[in-house]
Amino acid sequence: ELKLAARIQRIKPSPSTAAAxxxxxxxxxxxxxVNLTVGEPDFDTPQSIKEAACAAIMAGETKYTxxxxxxxxxxxxxxxxxxxxxxxxxxxQITVSNGGKQVxxxxxxxxVGKGDDVLIPAPFWVSYPDMxxxxxxxxxxxxxxxxxxxxxxxEALEAAITPNTRWLILNSPSNPTGAVYTAEDLKTVxxxxxxxxxxxxxxxxxYDEIVFTDARIASxxxxxxxxxxxxxxxxxVSKTYAMTGWRIGYGVGPAPLVKAINTLQSQMASCASSxxxxxxxxxxxxxxKEVGEWLKVYRKRCELAVELxxxxxxxxxxxxxxxxxxxxxxxGVIGKxxxxxQVIKDDGxxxxxxxxxxxxxxxxxxxxGLSPYFRISVATSEDVIRDGCERIIKACSALS
Ligand code: PLP
Numbered sequence: 001e002l003k004l005a006a007r008i009q010r011i012k013p014s015p016s017t018a019a020a021x022x023x024x025x026x027x028x029x030x031x032x033x034v035n036l037t038v039g040e041p042d043f044d045t046p047q048s049i050k051e052a053a054c055a056a057i058m059a060g061e062t063k064y065t066x067x068x069x070x071x072x073x074x075x076x077x078x079x080x081x082x083x084x085x086x087x088x089x090x091x092x093q094i095t096v097s098n099g100g101k102q103v104x105x106x107x108x109x110x111x112v113g114k115g116d117d118v119l120i121p122a123p124f125w126v127s128y129p130d131m132x133x134x135x136x137x138x139x140x141x142x143x144x145x146x147x148x149x150x151x152x153x154x155e156a157l158e159a160a161i162t163p164n165t166r167w168l169i170l171n172s173p174s175n176p177t178g179a180v181y182t183a184e185d186l187k188t189v190x191x192x193x194x195x196x197x198x199x200x201x202x203x204x205x206x207y208d209e210i211v212f213t214d215a216r217i218a219s220x221x222x223x224x225x226x227x228x229x230x231x232x233x234x235x236x237v238s239k240t241y242a243m244t245g246w247r248i249g250y251g252v253g254p255a256p257l258v259k260a261i262n263t264l265q266s267q268m269a270s271c272a273s274s275x276x277x278x279x280x281x282x283x284x285x286x287x288x289k290e291v292g293e294w295l296k297v298y299r300k301r302c303e304l305a306v307e308l309x310x311x312x313x314x315x316x317x318x319x320x321x322x323x324x325x326x327x328x329x330x331x332g333v334i335g336k337x338x339x340x341x342q343v344i345k346d347d348g349x350x351x352x353x354x355x356x357x358x359x360x361x362x363x364x365x366x367x368x369g370l371s372p373y374f375r376i377s378v379a380t381s382e383d384v385i386r387d388g389c390e391r392i393i394k395a396c397s398a399l400s
């Protein structure tokens with residue numbers, strides 16, 4: 001009999017992957033499904049990036065690279081960091097892994113163990129709590145309500161910090177809410193952290209090029225340079241350049257932390273793919289034309305989804321400031337009855353009802369730690385968004 005380790009028994013498969021799998025399965029069974037669960041750009045990787053990868057293959061860049069990533073890639077990352085944060089990071093402060101996901105996992109693996117708390121504002125990206133659990137730590141969820149724009153307040157943060165707190169994880173723009181922390185928002189957070197030197201800050205900036213407001217995204221290290229020595233900035237090329245399958249992410253911050261992560265990575269993965277690293281150099285240093293074009297498209301799609309969903313009886317939907325998600329409130333449908341007499345008790349029931357009655361796949365707010373809500377991805381065409389939202393409106397109108 002297979003005996004599983006305790007760390008595996010503590011975690012579950014990613015709910016977003018599970019929801020996408022379910023939608024795919026129903027479609028294969030012949031159902032007409034509108035899939036609004038997908039967390040990756042629907043665009044193809046730009047041609048120039050693909051060509052750089054082909055050229056790398058032909059030039060023989062097909063071997064192991066240095067554990068923390070190639071020098072050209074780390075130089076390109078350093079230049080981008082300088083642009084976004086104003087901080088000069090050295091190559092020994094940068095590490096590259098197989099996606100932002102692995103950078104976060106490596107970071108927690110290198111720093112979190114039994115008895116350590118990691119603060120996670122909710123709604124959160126589904127993987128943070130399970131990653132902390134896999135490392136043996138305690139995810140401490142801090143609810144961030146819609147009235148505060150789903151953002152962390154100084155009071156809530158202060159109340160959650162204990163001597164065991166190792167990290168605060170901030171994700172802006174947020175998956176799933178699209179909330180963006182302005183420089184002022186960040187300052188309220190960093191002011192609290194300045195009083196608690198045991199707490200490090202992990203920022204997941206993977207959507208930082210997808211911001212709809214006029215202000216360029218702020219970074220905590222420019223807002224509060226006093227935190228540079230305990231802030232780790234996570235990023236990657238997956239979302240910005242439509243490169244989810246290439247698996248390149250990076251982390252930038254204190255050299256001792258990077259060194260520990262590299263030791264771990266040397267035993268676990270050796271390095272990220274050499275070909276993908278060459279492609280990532282082309283992405284970061286090349287023409288950024290598509291990035292700007294896609295931004296406009298995402299913004300228009302978010303506006304369309306918000307406008308349509310706000311006409312659905314029982315739903316209300318804030319506008320999204322970034323990323324490619326909207327997070328409608330479905331409090332108004334809880335307690336109502338479906339046409340076949342089922343009571344909608346929570347957002348999980350609602351999401352199931354949407355799938356069964358109208359064939360729309362979305363993800364329930366429970367997965368993100370704040371209910372009653374659900375997440376819609378707009379990383380799909382306007383036609384699909386319109387079709388999906390119209391089906392949701394129809395499903396809501398059929399409730400009594
Ligand atoms: N962080 C957030 C908030 C995400 O939404 C995702 C992807 O869904 C990731 C990190 C991981 O991205 P990747 O591992 O593709 O770089």
